Amino acid sequence: MIFLAIIILVSPIFGIILADIVGFHEPLDIAAKRVELHDLSKDVNWTPLFDYAVPGLSPEIGYIISGLLGITIILVAGLVFKGRGKQQ
Numbered sequence: 001m002i003f004l005a006i007i008i009l010v011s012p013i014f015g016i017i018l019a020d021i022v023g024f025h026e027p028l029d030i031a032a033k034r035v036e037l038h039d040l041s042k043d044v045n046w047t048p049l050f051d052y053a054v055p056g057l058s059p060e061i062g063y064i065i066s067g068l069l070g071i072t073i074i075l076v077a078g079l080v081f082k083g084r085g086k087q088q
Contacts, residue, residue, distance in 0.1 A: 008064055008067035008068060008071065009064060011064065011067050012059070012060035012063040012064060015052070015063055016059050016060055017060075048069075049065070049066045049069070
């Protein structure tokens with residue numbers, strides 16, 4: 001658990017800070033611009049945390065909260081499936 005906490009806390013360094021420094025852009029975003037596709041992601045937003053951001057918080061904090069939420073969902077799903085396996 002300590003390892004997961006460390007990974008979550010340092011994730012904004014790689015996902016936001018260093019990506020901005022080196023000018024990283026998602027390859028699919030670049031390809032979509034080249035073929036002049038319209039970005040529908042803001043029109044059809046089905047995610048709870050769009051771009052790993054929490055409204056009103058800094059992007060780095062939003063990234064950490066997204067990581068915590070993702071890890072929690074995976075752990076809960078694992079516990080549910082583990083419990084189902086024992087019942088059968």
